[in-house]
Structures are given as C-alpha cells and as structure tokens.
Amino acid sequence: MKRSVGIDMGGTWIRVALGTEDGVILKKITAPVDPLADNASILNQLETLIIEVSGDSLKEIKGIGIAAAGKLDIKRSTIIFSPHTSIRSLSVEPLHESLKKPLTFLNDGVAAALAELRLGAGRGHDNIVYVGIGTGIGGGIVVDGHLLIGKEGNAHEMGHMIIDAGGAIECDCGGRGHWEAYTSGSGLPRLSRLLAQSFVGRTPFLERSLRAKVEAREVFEYARKGDNFALSVVREATRLNAIAMANLVNLYDPSLISVGGGVAIKNVDFVVSPLQSYVERFSFNTPPKIVPSPLGEEAPLLGSVVSVFGLDFNI
Numbered sequence: 001m002k003r004s005v006g007i008d009m010g011g012t013w014i015r016v017a018l019g020t021e022d023g024v025i026l027k028k029i030t031a032p033v034d035p036l037a038d039n040a041s042i043l044n045q046l047e048t049l050i051i052e053v054s055g056d057s058l059k060e061i062k063g064i065g066i067a068a069a070g071k072l073d074i075k076r077s078t079i080i081f082s083p084h085t086s087i088r089s090l091s092v093e094p095l096h097e098s099l100k101k102p103l104t105f106l107n108d109g110v111a112a113a114l115a116e117l118r119l120g121a122g123r124g125h126d127n128i129v130y131v132g133i134g135t136g137i138g139g140g141i142v143v144d145g146h147l148l149i150g151k152e153g154n155a156h157e158m159g160h161m162i163i164d165a166g167g168a169i170e171c172d173c174g175g176r177g178h179w180e181a182y183t184s185g186s187g188l189p190r191l192s193r194l195l196a197q198s199f200v201g202r203t204p205f206l207e208r209s210l211r212a213k214v215e216a217r218e219v220f221e222y223a224r225k226g227d228n229f230a231l232s233v234v235r236e237a238t239r240l241n242a243i244a245m246a247n248l249v250n251l252y253d254p255s256l257i258s259v260g261g262g263v264a265i266k267n268v269d270f271v272v273s274p275l276q277s278y279v280e281r282f283s284f285n286t287p288p289k290i291v292p293s294p295l296g297e298e299a300p301l302l303g304s305v306v307s308v309f310g311l312d313f314n315i
C-alpha cells in the first residue's frame with residue numbers, strides 16, 4: 001500500500017500522520033501550535049514532525065499533504081494569514097526542497113471535504129458541504145463531484161460569512177458579524193458575553209459570563225446541568241449555525257451536510273442534532289441530511305493524507 005504524510009495545521013494543534021492511499025492512519029503525532037513562533041521555527045517544527053512520524057519510511061512516502069487553516073495562496077504554497085495563530089506569509093515550499101518530496105497544499109476545510117467525500121459520510125454523494133466547527137469555522141464544498149477551490153484556494157471561507165448584518169461581534173480577522181465570531185470555540189465566549197447583557201433572570205452561568213471571559217466548553221457544561229442562560233446561548237448558536245447552513249444549502253444545493261470540528265464532535269447532542277429542523281425551516285432549496293462527521297476531528301488530517309494521491313483539479 002502506498003503511503004504519504006499528512007499535516008493538519010489548525011488554530012491550536014498541528015496533527016501529523018503517516019497514512020495510506022485508502023485513508024488508514026498508521027502513526028500520528030499531535031503537537032501544540034506555538035502562538036508566538038516565527039516562520040523559520042514553524043518550518044523546523046513541521047520538518048521534525050514529518051521525519052519523526054515517517055521514521056524508516058520517509059524514503060518510500062509518495063508525498064506530503066498539508067491542510068492549513070487561514071487565508072492561503074495555494075499557487076505559492078503560502079499561508080497568507082491565519083487568524084488564530086501568529087502565522088503571516090508562511091511558505092511551506094522549503095519543505096519540498098529539504099525533504100525532496102512533492103507537496104499538496106489545501107485549506108483545512110477543503111481537505112476535510114475531500115476526506116468526507118472519499119472516506120466518510122459523503123461516499124456515494126456528488127454534492128456535499130462539510131462544515132468544521134472548531135476554534136474557528138471552516139469548510140469545503142463538492143458540487144457535481146468536483147471539489148471547489150477558488151482562485152487562491154480560499155473558496156468556502158464560510159466562517160467569515162456575514163450572518164449578523166448589525167455586526168455586534170468582531171471577528172479575529174477584523175471583520176464584523178462573521179459566523180465564526182459567534183458560534184466557534186473562540187466565538188461562543190463572545191456570544192455568551194453579548195447575550196448576558198440582555199438576559200432576564202439570574203443563573204450561575206450568567207454570573208460567570210458577566211464576571212469573566214468564559215470558555216466554549218463551559219457553555220456546554222452549564223447547559224448540560226440545565227442552566228437556563230447557558231441553554232439560551234446554545235439555542236441562539238444553533239439558530240445562527242442554521243442560518244449560515246441554510247445560506248450554504250441555497251448556494252450549493254447539497255444532498256448532505258456533514259459537521260465536524262472539535263466543538264461539534266464533542267457536543268453532537270447540542271450542536272448537530274438540533275440543526276435538521278432549523279435548516280429545513282430556513283432554506284429555500286430542498287434541505288439535505290445533516291450528520292456529524294464519522295471522521296470526527298480527523299477529517300482535515302485524513303484529507304491531507306489522501307490529497308497526495310490525486311485531486312480532481314490542477315494548481
């Protein structure tokens with residue numbers, strides 16, 4: 001079986017795997033993203049991780065697939081800007097030179113959509129939308145069997161779709177009203193703070209939200225305990241997720257939306273399960289089936305592994 005190395009460069013973690021053409025992961029390493037690292041040290045870290053994960057098989061691997069969060073220029077294999085890290089204008093091309101292996105380079109959401117299509121819930125579908133709700137929100141889209149890429153590889157930066165025309169919350173990218181600023185792992189604390197201003201009543205989670213910056217996982221922890229304010233934050237997040245997904249349904253007419261990313265996968269009952277009926281209410285096009293990604297948090301990593309074995313587009 002042919003092998004490759006895949007890398008998923010997210011906002012919080014770098015995941016690196018040695019995997020096969022049919023998407024079996026043989027070995028995996030996870031390392032934290034150093035938010036203050038400069039480009040040279042990030043490249044060094046990536047090279048070390050690739051060598052470590054591939055061990056004796058480095059010579060035999062077919063190539064290296066990199067899936068990266070942020071705004072990309074895929075023709076120059078460059079991450080222009082990544083809102084949740086210090087990365088600015090990082091070209092991964094030196095890895096090709098130092099390791100003498102072909103590189104494929106994709107947006108992490110696009111890579112996840114590729115994995116979903118070939119290995120996950122998208123098998124047998126020609127039209128799918130993958131939505132990853134993690135530190136930020138990203139995704140990828142397949143229309144008529146083709147993975148959509150865009151002029152620089154940034155088709156479907158859906159996390160920066162404007163879902164609040166009033167722009168009450170500022171996004172890490174500097175824009176206002178962007179989807180991920182409300183319901184992603186980095187957005188939910190801000191949504192909690194915003195809703196806390198007008199919530200009527202007193203609950204432990206409300207007190208906490210007014211006092212300090214909460215974490216996304218606490219929203220779900222308190223909601224699970226029946227905290228009324230936490231439950232209202234979860235309901236509003238669901239409504240906003242459904243608005244964004246209805247927009248995607250109307251644009252791309254998918255037969256399936258698969259939802260992955262850490263926030264969604266760890267809280268399927270709160271984040272994914274309620275979406276179906278909301279999206280049905282909001283969409284003009286016939287609504288698709290909405291499922292949690294069976295690939296879990298590994299979708300972008302698997303996509304980077306299999307991207308080495310061929311894509312249906314040329315860069």
Ligand SMILES: [Zn+2]
Pocket residue numbers: 159160171172173174175178
């Ligand atoms: Zn944004």
